[in-house]
Amino acid sequence: MRGLTGARPRTARTTPQAASTTTVVVAALALCAAGCGTGGTGARDEGPANGYSAASPTAQAPAGRLDGVDPVRLVKGDPEVSAEVKRQLKPCVADEYPVDVSYGRLTGGTVDDIVVNVLTCGDAVGVGSYVYRDVHGAYQNVFAAEEPPVYAEMDRGDLVVTHQVYDRGDPVSSPSGEDIITYRWSEGRFVEEFRTHNDYGRVAGGGQTPVPLE
Template structure:
């Protein structure tokens, strides 16, 4: 499977993502691909994360499900920074959260959102928000996460 070809040929992927998806070095594209079962399909699903070359932050995350002889985009998130992965049959999307004065390297926290396939689409099952501490180098651990179950 060619994940770059999948992204470039997908009408649901924004023109900006397609325009910026170029090799970082040589022929290496900034994509992270994983295969697994997340939609209940008998054929493995494909999760593609498009990253930036400069800092490897997630620019977009996509899930492709086999439909006949081709793959169909059944999930996309293009609000960076974003990263999607399969965890025990669920789709887990991690998004860094930034305050107004946060540097790119130091987000204020993160949201971890769990989605489950309902037979037709992904629905949010859980959302956990964690605040990071301002203290660096041996400071306290992140504040306890808060969870919202749907």
């Protein structure tokens, strides 16, 4: 998955909080990864715009979106974004910035919300995920996650954030698993609805392979 290191889940465990519903969410994510059709309220159906060029001409924004929004400038000027993420947000090649940007309705407004994922240049690992909402004609930060590797997506009106987790001794390239958290906008903020944990297997993906017994 983009923004995360390349490991595959082995087993899953869910918290007692709406466990059966969480299974449905995970299944929906798997279907979307294979290619969702139209009809969702979030921009995840079409996928994020990968990368951003500062030299791109400013076109008139589509209906339901504010004009002249520069996602790179939005992140760099955001006081909620850490200095470390801002330091890493620099062009990788020429004027191409390592950001993925998605537009869609997450917060019930009449203007599209924006999800911005800031990645590393070399291996495209997510270092920060942010949601911006229109407030009186200007975008303001209403969500931030800065524990890498992290990646946020829109999924039919919900915000889905994936964090990869490490056990002691895990190399950076081989996390032990991932937490998938679904948030829903409620009373002016994002509230956690579901949480799933996946453990990664060690056989596939270059991990340790058990030696067969003779």
